[in-house]
Amino acid sequence: MTDTLRVAMAQLNFLVGDIPGNTDKILAAAVTARDQHQADVLLCSELAITGYPPEDLLLRPSLEPRIEKALQRLCQELQGITLVVGYPRYNEGRLYNMAGVIHQGELIFEYAKQCLPNFQVFDEQRYFVAGHQSGTFSLKGCRIGLSICEDIWHSTPVEQLKAQGAELILNLNASPFHAGKTGLRLQVLAQRAQECGAPIIYVNQFGAQDELVFDGGSLVVSAEGELVFSAAHFSESLDCVDFQVGTGVISPLQPSQPFPDYEASVYQALVTGVRDYVEKNRFPKVVLGLSGGIDSAVTAAIAVDALGPERVEVVMMPFRYTASMSVEDAEGQAKMLGMRYSAISIEPLYDSFMQQLAPAFDGLKPDTTEENLQARCRGVLLMAISNKTGALVLTTGNKSEVAVGYSTLYGDMAGGFDVLKDVPKTLVYRLANYRNSLSPAIPQRVIDRPPSAELAPGQQDQDSLPDYADLDRILELYVERDFSAHAIIAEGFDEAVVQRVVRLVDINEYKRRQAPIGPRITQRGFGRDRRYPITSGWRPGE
Known part of the structure; x- marks a missing residue:
């Protein structure tokens, strides 16, 4: 008889910088997932503990002790469910965009994001050092691989997970919205799942942070690249999927939500x-x-x-x-x-x-x-x-x-x-x-x-x-x-x-440069993803 691994997907709205409040939210979701859904794992989004993007808050000296305090609290207060959560963390003086696994009161595994985006609205290379190797951990007899957001848009991290025998991939995201983004995500996930031969559970955060909007829309795809489940867009949600260890079959516990049309x-x-x-x-x-x-x-x-x-x-x-x-x-x-x-x-x-x-x-x-x-x-x-x-x-x-x-x-x-x-x-x-x-x-x-x-x-x-x-x-x-x-x-x-x-x-x-900020809904807005000089000799025909 094969084991079933139930994964709860926490699509939550975090407040950047509110580390205690975000930790409260993660704990509440974990309790709900454990007690109401009998989940084995709660999967949260990228940098969930700080919120995304924390920008130059990452440069504050007081950040490190606050993160450590939050991790200690999660280890102490979480029982009966495994937590996969994102956070920034220093290792030997270098700051990494991390995903950690907390199990039975201990931080048993960490993964550092390898592909740091530095284009459009992203400035991750300003703050983080890239990780160099994927890794897996075991739970209920299943080899589980972790990846973080941009990692899934590239083949190398997935190839590493495949070489290590990953049967299931958990992907933590803080992926900003622009019109048409859901279709692009699904296309990439399908390709990566087929390359690895393993299902992918993709959890995205919901909410807005200044000009960035995060639409949620978490996804699950099978090893064959087929869409198994899509979560609600533009709302918080806590959804569960069951993964059959050994067979690789993955199935949702609730119906998928439709993709919203353009308007x-x-x-x-x-x-x-x-x-x-x-x-x-x-x-x-x-x-x-x-x-x-x-x-x-x-x-x-x-x-x-x-x-x-x-x-x-x-x-x-x-x-x-x-x-x-x-x-x-x-x-x-x-x-x-x-x-x-x-x-x-x-x-x-x-x-x-x-x-x-x-x-x-x-x-x-x-x-x-x-x-x-x-x-x-x-x-x-x-x-x-x-x-x-x-x-x-x-x-x-x-x-x-x-x-x-x-x-x-x-x-x-x-x-x-x-x-x-x-x-x-x-x-x-x-x-x-x-x-x-x-x-x-x-x-x-x-x-x-x-x-x-x-x-x-x-x-x-x-x-x-x-x-x-x-x-x-x-x-x-x-x-x-x-x-x-x-x-x-x-x-x-x-x-x-x-x-x-x-x-x-x-x-x-x-x-x-003197205009108010506003929500970004296209692939390039007049904000953090378009930075042109005011004083310039550039000519429009060039």
């Missing part, structure tokens, strides 16, 4: 990003300017879905160029979603500023300065409300605008978190339609009308920018795929338009 996954990522940024930083609520336009409407809907309407305050700040339909739609959406709504005219503020600036502007023609002043009046109001109430100001600029600088420093860019920072304008519309397919959240007229900043009479975005469909495609090629201007033109785009767009991207780096 659903992006929308839930944004909701998660807002919720965790607000909750983990202990903001009581959020406030945003609700203009009657598509960007602020989608931002408001996301905020309500993340926090509830009672924690979302919206302010309409009309001016002489604000269309009556904008006021009507803003008020209508506020009622639709149950948000607290107020209207504050910026006319008196603007007129006072212009009066005070009259001597400095004497003899100068009106230009975008007057338009930007309107945006800055609105920024002053929102920041005053934030200062008085403690509310976090959500800005509403989308990726298309952020890319080309179609925004006002210290105006509509003034705030603490930009929900749509990595969302192209064309996708904003798709998200609006997706959200309305669930329940009414955004007035249809907001979706249908041409976009406008309403900073001048009859103004529309397309007066200053190319068609958004073309703009977003050019930006994708230039920003996310590193095409040169010449290569983009070769794709069939107008040369003058391309040269203008890439020039705008390049010269507005200084603006983006």
Whole structure:
């Protein structure tokens, strides 16, 4: 008769730096897995004890004793279940990204991550030394191999485990979300499982940390590379699978959760990003300017879905160029979603500023300065409300605008978190339609009308920018795929338009450096994964 090894997959939401709190969470999951699911093993995610990514917290001298204290506590308090957990740990003065096995009160095995990513949002070589050899441990007669996140994207660690007779691979992850990531993970896992001839249990963390969103979506694949189980996306979960030692058969104890489609996954990522940024930083609520336009409407809907309407305050700040339909739609959406709504005219503020600036502007023609002043009046109001109430100001600029600088420093860019920072304008519309397919959240007229900043009479975005469909495609090629201007033109785009767009991207780096952070949902956002110099002689055709 073969033994059955039951593995519980702990897909949890950790707070970076909260080592005692994260340890509490791991212990609670272990008790539940042991007592309610009769699990033999609890598998947690990469760097679960510290949360991921800890960044320069890893350089603090006090980190090492805190990690050791957490490991001692886990050894002392865990009985009746084996724990596999991730943490940073020093060995002979070198810091490693580790996975450890705690069994019967002892740390019986450790593995150091071999493949340290140092691209896009990852900086692991800044902190960690790479391990050089995989290893296995035995439990209930089963040879189990460990790997950590990036390891599974390369063949060498798996080949080492195969050579050591691994029958089952446990893979600890802190894998950030971008649209389409689940399919990529599944493809890689299937390939590695077939190479090793062993099933892989892949556990990912859930939650958001600053601009990174972790979608969960833990996976199990068979030795043949077939999907056996998929956990929920964008929620915590504790799921179990049974592995038959000797036969290699692996089977889940609960049904798989479906993969969300493109719009659903992006929308839930944004909701998660807002919720965790607000909750983990202990903001009581959020406030945003609700203009009657598509960007602020989608931002408001996301905020309500993340926090509830009672924690979302919206302010309409009309001016002489604000269309009556904008006021009507803003008020209508506020009622639709149950948000607290107020209207504050910026006319008196603007007129006072212009009066005070009259001597400095004497003899100068009106230009975008007057338009930007309107945006800055609105920024002053929102920041005053934030200062008085403690509310976090959500800005509403989308990726298309952020890319080309179609925004006002210290105006509509003034705030603490930009929900749509990595969302192209064309996708904003798709998200609006997706959200309305669930329940009414955004007035249809907001979706249908041409976009406008309403900073001048009859103004529309397309007066200053190319068609958004073309703009977003050019930006994708230039920003996310590193095409040169010449290569983009070769794709069939107008040369003058391309040269203008890439020039705008390049010269507005200084603006983006001063913009709030926001959730990353594409393969390259304007944040930690795109670091260009502000002062540069680079030319867009190169």
